[in-house]
Amino acid sequence: MxxxxxxxxxxxxxxxxxxxxxxxxxxxxxxxxxxxxxxxxxxxxxxxxxxxxxxxxxxxxxxxxxxxxxxxxxxxxxxxxxxxxxxxxxxxxxxxxxxxxxxxxxxxxxxxxxxxxxQNQKLRWLKERPTYSLPEKETPATTYASLAKSSKKSDSEQLLAKNWQLGCQLLWNQAEIVVGLSAFMRENHVKTVLDVSGGNGFPALELRRQGWDIAYNDYNAFMKGQVEAQIKGKDDFLASMPCTQLSWEQLDQAIAPSSYDMILCRGNSLPYATSWSVNQICEPDKAKVIIQKALEQFFQVLRPGGVLLVDKSSFESTGIYVVQKEGEVEGKDCHIHWVFVNDLDAELRRWDQYNTVEQQTTCLTVYSLLITEKMLCDWLTKAGFVSVCQTPIRGEDIYTVFTARKPVGETTVAKTSDYYNQQNAIYSEVWDAQGRICWGYYPPDKPELAFEEAGRKHVERMASMIALDAKSKALDVGCGNGVTAIWLAQHFGCQVVGIDPSPTNIEKAKELASQAGITDKVTFICGTIQEGGFPDNEFTHIWSNAALSHIPEQERKANFTEMQRILGHQGTLIFDDSISPTGKVDDHAREWVYERLHFDKLYTIAEYVDLLASSGFEVEKVDDLTQHQQKSYEVLSQRAQAAGYSRLAKAYWESSKASGWGTLGWAIFLAKPQ
CATH class of the missing domain: 2.40.40.20 (Barwin-like endoglucanases)
Structure with missing residues (x-):
């Protein structure tokens, strides 16, 4: 809740x-x-x-x-x-x-x-969230604000550092976050890390204590001084942690290109690249330029294949958001009351910090650019990053975490924002230990089927709709880590080619095929169907699971036309995909479906049928599975919560609601070339 x-x-x-x-x-x-x-x-x-x-x-x-x-x-x-x-x-x-x-x-x-x-003992529902403003007459809040306005920059630096340290200790389960980050770094073979927004030293200090080769950077001199004081006189490895005070736009002046496997930019730091101090309101256009330049700098100092982890506030609509927490820190009674006020029209966020330690209250007001998820993803892509996606990190339940990669050499990754890239470990834990990522089919006589079994039942049911045998040659579009492609080859004895834009997925698929001893029947290619270069009439079947809706809308017809070209005249196209049952997009769907999964358009069943017809296909069967998708998301929410991914659990629960409300759905389409 x-x-x-x-x-x-x-x-x-x-x-x-x-x-x-x-x-x-x-x-x-x-x-x-x-x-x-x-x-x-x-x-x-x-x-x-x-x-x-x-x-x-x-x-x-x-x-x-x-x-x-x-x-x-x-x-x-x-x-x-x-x-x-x-x-x-x-x-x-x-x-x-x-x-x-x-x-x-x-x-x-x-x-x-x-x-x-x-006064009148009445309650009034509001159509819109009101704009927050402090009372005009002298109040504790305006007194705090006046106090803050008179603060010197050096005082404000110290106050910001102290407020942030207090917030970190009260709000976050720091030990759990370190576990989550460590697991992510091991999964992605990270050796060297630069924390560009090191703040009070969390999590850099703890990661360094655990043996990670991490360097610290923060532009706040007081925070940097605190960290240096903490490592002074410690063991050689901790004491030797590099500590710098560089602005993000100037990283390349002190750091050689391709120096790090990973850049860490957490704590919702990115919006404050341009303005952190009291009452210093940033100009949005100027702020955007500076932040984009910072992302370009991150790209430069990353090694090819390196990963950027950046988080952002999860609330980005107009309104007031309040964070309150009290507890004991270093033996003192502490309370934080943070008020965030968003102005979408002005693209600004105001952050009023009221922190109380032993009944002594301090105040600080900070302004920043209001960054939406779409803005962040667009900027990362513009800076050259690929595989931009939300990535749940264990313990991170306050901010939304995104990861993005610097391409390896000349490798090109599909333009789609592939939500499933780089997350095999998490999805194996929450979805299916074998790595199959698809919703489940729950037969009427087995409504409580285990989720893994429901997923297998769905794949078996799809396969039963088409005539596959040892003479068949199938293409699995968006094959992920290859689990379904391998199953098709094993079960029917057919040749299968899997294609996916994620290098990590393809690497994993090849590994699984080798372990299964079936490399003579399955082939995996990194790229998109447009980049495949397949001959005419190459395949008897084309198969896809929940992947095609990630293709940008303007490219979908070209993709289906390409499928029609490479599919034999007697061939079969079968795929399942996300749909919009009603064609409506409300605020809930925009936040929990379109922005979370990076969809720019979901088709109704009728729109999908028309698109296929205009691409040279005749639809023979449509099977609406929306109720099974809703059930799957309910189960996934429970599994994610049990695994410790509370933000992911929330996302799945909201997706289940969207399925029930008709703003998200799921269907199978079976079609033949005309």
Missing amino acids: NIKTLYAKLHRAICTESRLDYMGSVTIDQDWMDAAGLQDGQAMDVLNLDNGARLTTYAISGERGLGEICLNGAAAHRFEPGHKVILIAYCDLTLEEKEFFQPKVLLFDDHPPFEIDH
Whole structure:
């Protein structure tokens, strides 16, 4: 659950009982009294998410695990068993503060924001997220802002460093992130690393302690000084960690080209390449140029085949986002209250930091460019990177992580933003240990089939629709790591050629084919179907699993025309792919489907049929499997959560919802050349 709120404590529960007596009451099936930190008689607002009912009432304690809310008169008829309710308690504010900061806007998951008018005891749903601004009269917040404006740059540098260090210790599971990064580096054969946004030394110091050859860089002099103080007098390897204070645009002046296997740019640092200091508002056009130049510098100092890991904030729409956390750091009671305000029109983000240590509060305001996922992916591609994709890293559940590679030699990678590149280890853990990456088919008589078995059942079902035998020659387009191509060759004795734009996938596919002792029947090629150079009528069958929607829309017809050319006159094309059942693209689908998977267009079934017809194919069968995709994403969400990938679990759950809402779907298409 993702709750973002301003000046309030909230807790979600489910109504399990509603009875009408002298005082209406609702029983809540949660330890909400403890979770929300409420006391008997605590005043609160109760919001029914299912019908919009909103009541002001107070709490009555009950058995542990069962809390009772006393409602006004017989108002319990507006709450029925199964209704989702929100308890809103203003525990952190005095009455004066509560009045002072009204109205309050609360943002809940994918629900519309709502505004609470405390004076008139009303709740108003908002069509749009409001623009956040501090009150005009003197308040604690404006006092902080005034204090920040008067700060010197050197003071601000130190304050930023201290605030960031506090945030790192309170917000992140640092040990888990180090485990995740180490696993990623081993999987990608990384030996040398440059942390270009080293900050307070996390994770560079811990990775260095574990033996990784990592160098530190940060443009903040105070942060760099802190790190140097930590390694001074330590063992030779830790003490010898290179520490530099270079601006990103000037890396090549101090670092030789092709020096590192990996560049680490985490902590949502990229947007702050142009402006970190108090009230220094960056000009968006200028900021974009500087950031793109920084990415070009990253590209230069990477070795061919090297990888860039860069993360960014996961929220990029207009609105207010609040991060709050309290705890003990170095024996002191600490609390952070960070308010992020996004302005999409101005392409700016404001970050108000209110940090309290032992009841002493400091404030800092930082401005940055508001970078969307599309902007980042476009810039990485423009800088020369390939295989740009989201990459879940164990422990990283606050920011969205992207990876991109510097091509090896003259190797060209398809222009599609291939979400599945460079992630064999993670997908083997969450999807299928054998490396098969496809949704599952759940037969009516086996709705609880294990996910791996459901995936195999889907492939077997597709294969049963076409006539493959030892005389067949099949092309697997977007073959991934080759698991399905190898299975087809083994099961039917046919010749199979697999083609995929990912060098890593092709390398893995060749390895698996060798292990299976079937290299005489399967061949793997790195590239796209357009680059394959196959003769006319070369194949009897063309096969593809969930790959074609990654091809840019303007290139899809050319790809199908090429398939028609290389497929024999009596040949068969069969593929499954993502579709848009309704043809609608809402904000939820744009965030959790199109941007996450880098789709620029998903076709409806009718649009796909028309495209195939215009490319020289006649569609013989279409099988809509959207309900199986929805089920698959539900199962994958559970598996990702169990494996420790909470952000990936969230993404899969939202994808399941998209399948249920008709903005994402899945279908098999069977076609013949006309």
